[in-house]
Amino acid sequence: MDDMWSTETWDDLKRLFPDDNNGSRVLITTRLSNVAVCASSSPLHQMRFLNEEWSWNLLQEKVFDQQSCPLELERIGRIIPKSCG
Secondary structure, three states, X not given: OOOOOOHHHHHHHHHHOOXXXXXXXXXXXXXXXXXXXXXXXXXXXXXXXXXXXXXXXXXXHHHOOOOOOOXXXXXXXXXXXXXXX
16 A cells, blocks of 8 residues: 555554464555554555665666666756655
8 A cells, every 4th residue: 555644544554454473464655654653564665766876776777677877868857856856
């Protein structure tokens, strides 16, 4: 469940996911630490933003399938990670 914004929402939804001891899990993303703590029964994974260079490397890897970006596209390509923040 992506981008949960309130503990009340989790309280309402968790009834739909009974603990039947079968090993199932629910993955929740949120930007709010209080929601994460409320919904979690396991350690939290804190995400962080990538810096510009890591973002550029990831973009190249995904777009060009492990190849380098063609030189004629590099100037515009480097603008994309900057725009993403």
